[in-house]
Amino acid sequence: MTNAQINVLYDQYNQCMARNGWSKQTNVGDQVAQTKAQNACVAEDPLPPWQLDASNPKAGDFVHAVVQCLRDKGVQYVEQNSAQGGIESFSFGGPNNDSTSIRLGMQYTPDCEKQVAARGIGN
Structure with a gap:
């Protein structure tokens, strides 16, 4: 969408x-x-996107793979969050709100989500 x-x-x-x-x-x-x-x-x-919907048994795998992709691209502080509100998610910045991790995370998230989805993870 x-x-x-x-x-x-x-x-x-x-x-x-x-x-x-x-x-x-x-x-x-x-x-x-x-x-x-x-x-x-x-x-x-x-409803959340299917790959982030906690009712999708593969959503956690999707988020984990996106987090790994982000780390591979140099995002130092990115963590997978436990599902809350029916949504699997991740966050940037760590406990000190590292601005570089936030900036890079926002920059690379769309690309990583597309890469992970193309591999069929989360579907």
Whole structure:
């Protein structure tokens, strides 16, 4: 999907959340309102990409391979995170927010994701 297509999905979800009493601008920190709206909008909540979806048994392998690719490209501080919120993920920067690792990680992530996907990992 393109970023524009993804934004449309999240716009619909955020509109649903607002219709059900929660928005980022007015309800920050109101867990009760947020949970109520999330429950009402579960059908509008966009699914993560299949290769990052924690319900995909191969998603962890995909993320691990992307992290290895990033390390091979010189990203020193990149770690695979445990699945949270139904999404497998990774983070850059380490405990000191190393700016070089963040910059290189952001630069090389799309290429590494394409390389890993082309090898069929995560599918």
